[in-house]
Amino acid sequence: MKRFTCQCGQNLYFDNSRCLACGNSVGFDPELGDIVNLDPAKQRQCQNGTDYNVCNWLVPQQEKKTLCTSCRITHITPDLSHEQNIRRWRILEIAKRRLLYNLMQFNLSIAEDAAHGQPALSFQFLEDQGSNPLVAETFVRTGHASGVITINVTEADDVLREANRLMMNEAYRTPLGHCRHESGHYYYDRLIRGTDLEGVFRALFGDPDIDYEQALQDYYANPPSHRPDDGYISNYAQSHPLEDWAECWAHYLHINDTLETAASWGVMTLKRDHDDADQWLREWLELSVILNEMNRSMGLADAYPFTLTGAINAKLRFINSVVGQ
Ligand SMILES: [Zn+2]
Ligand SMILES: [Zn+2]
Numbered sequence: 001m002k003r004f005t006c007q008c009g010q011n012l013y014f015d016n017s018r019c020l021a022c023g024n025s026v027g028f029d030p031e032l033g034d035i036v037n038l039d040p041a042k043q044r045q046c047q048n049g050t051d052y053n054v055c056n057w058l059v060p061q062q063e064k065k066t067l068c069t070s071c072r073i074t075h076i077t078p079d080l081s082h083e084q085n086i087r088r089w090r091i092l093e094i095a096k097r098r099l100l101y102n103l104m105q106f107n108l109s110i111a112e113d114a115a116h117g118q119p120a121l122s123f124q125f126l127e128d129q130g131s132n133p134l135v136a137e138t139f140v141r142t143g144h145a146s147g148v149i150t151i152n153v154t155e156a157d158d159v160l161r162e163a164n165r166l167m168m169n170e171a172y173r174t175p176l177g178h179c180r181h182e183s184g185h186y187y188y189d190r191l192i193r194g195t196d197l198e199g200v201f202r203a204l205f206g207d208p209d210i211d212y213e214q215a216l217q218d219y220y221a222n223p224p225s226h227r228p229d230d231g232y233i234s235n236y237a238q239s240h241p242l243e244d245w246a247e248c249w250a251h252y253l254h255i256n257d258t259l260e261t262a263a264s265w266g267v268m269t270l271k272r273d274h275d276d277a278d279q280w281l282r283e284w285l286e287l288s289v290i291l292n293e294m295n296r297s298m299g300l301a302d303a304y305p306f307t308l309t310g311a312i313n314a315k316l317r318f319i320n321s322v323v324g325q
């Protein structure tokens, strides 16, 4: 993420809607890709910002739609008469907007491509009876199907999410991680499935047509232990080749966003051009050690509790080459 500043010089976060130094209203202009001071002649706040304080993106003043380009692609939100759900929704939208920022940077389209049968990307945030006994759904699985990313709203609850992380033996579990992972499934359909790249995919990740439901059932019935030397970035990456891809895709976005943040705040100077994936991986190795040491200095868990081995790096290089096309 790049560094944002107010007109007054104060640093701003990507999620700020007001500058705490000068008090001016600010917001993210998705066309400019920047946080700007709100100019009522040009823009207004997204209605989800004014009504619920869940969004800080701006809408051009001449635009008839009241929602910003991010909020327009959330098609279902949980029952907002429960205050708890507005809090959950806010957390999930924050993660979703950061994903959208990443995708914009790589010019990865989220629009429908009817000529190639590709749906637009959209989101639904759903409750199930685990968090609300009054809803019909007994269980909502976070996942992707036909352009729709579904996220169980309890992923915004720290205690539940952490309990699930431990139960599933995962090193990392966050709303942003979910958004990035599920977008990997969407872009597999757009960039790999049925293209010439499928052969390389099979060589690196395995057969994408292995029975998905059966593979996941087998994985949850008997989760394998995780050894990075086996070529998998995470435990869950072992469940199915498409999950391996989605896990690596998420890491590709984690790494790029975090490197950009480090460069924009002067933590390190990046030498990488897009084609030099080896340099990019070296820079990430250096930064991830710094990150982990900084977290340890604060008594926190490692920010990047993963080991990248040769086979994993080959998968990340492939994703880099696909995204660059
Ligand atoms: Zn300011
Ligand atoms: Zn919005």
Ligand SMILES: [Zn+2]
Pocket (backbone or CB within 6 Å): 143, 181, 182, 185, 242, 243, 246
């Ligand atoms: Zn997945």
